[in-house]
Amino acid sequence: MTPVQTSPRPTGQDTPLKRADARRNHERIFAAALEIFEEFGLQGTVPQVAERADVGKATVYRSYPAKEDLVDAVVRHRLAELDRVTEPALAEADPARAFEAYVRLLFETLAGDRLLSEVLAEGRSAYAGPLLDRLLGLMAQAKAAGLVRADVTLLDLRVVLCGMTLQLLALAERDPALWRRYGDMTLRALRP
Structure with missing residues (x-):
């Protein structure tokens, strides 16, 4: 042999x-x-x-x-960047200012990142869950301070936030000023 x-x-x-x-x-x-x-x-x-x-x-x-592995790595990286960008909002002592700052920063970030906005708009639980939990916590604090409607639920937040995101994506709108405008509209819709 x-x-x-x-x-x-x-x-x-x-x-x-x-x-x-x-x-x-x-x-x-x-x-x-x-x-x-x-x-x-x-x-x-x-x-x-x-x-x-x-x-x-x-x-x-x-x-x-697999492509999903690459998408997962990119989404996790972008979410970590979002955490860094929104950290000042989370540190804000005033519940209303914290919630408003977070929502505005979220919309600004989503305007420039099609993948992140698609993933969050689709509500992929592995990614959207922690973000929505954070938003829900901020909203609960703002609600307790009387700055958000008492009847607003997580479903309401998802419909308003994700609905606007889906429409902006469908219309291929990427202008950060326009996304900020809809972030402000989201906040106005939730006020008492």
């Missing part, structure tokens, strides 16, 4: 270079995915991401075995 030929083991110099190259590819893929999904939302494709990252589709699939 003939012995099986194996490739020589990589030298110590080859392995770090390959790892560095793989890291760079991963970073380029993720940066490209942020751009593609921000621009095209869930309609963005792995081939678009690969092209923008200047890598092959197989390279993308090595890091993210």
Whole structure:
């Protein structure tokens, strides 16, 4: 029986270079995915991401075995950014100002990110749940202070907030000033 030929083991110099190259590819893929999904939302494709990252589709699939894995990573990143952007609103002592600031910042963020607005408008529970819980908590504090209608429920908040988001998406409106306007309308709809 003939012995099986194996490739020589990589030298110590080859392995770090390959790892560095793989890291760079991963970073380029993720940066490209942020751009593609921000621009095209869930309609963005792995081939678009690969092209923008200047890598092959197989390279993308090595890091993210399915498109859903890539979407998940991008959404989690964008939600973490949203948390950083809205942190000052959450720290606000005045319940009305906290709720209003949060809603306005949310609309401003959604105006510039098609993927995040689509995911939240669709109410995907893994992503929308924690955000809606945060909004519900802020709204409850504002309601207790008499600054939000006493009869407003989570369903009302979802219909108004997600309904406006869905319509702005359907109309392909991306102007942040327009999104802020509808954020203000949402707040006015909830006031006593």
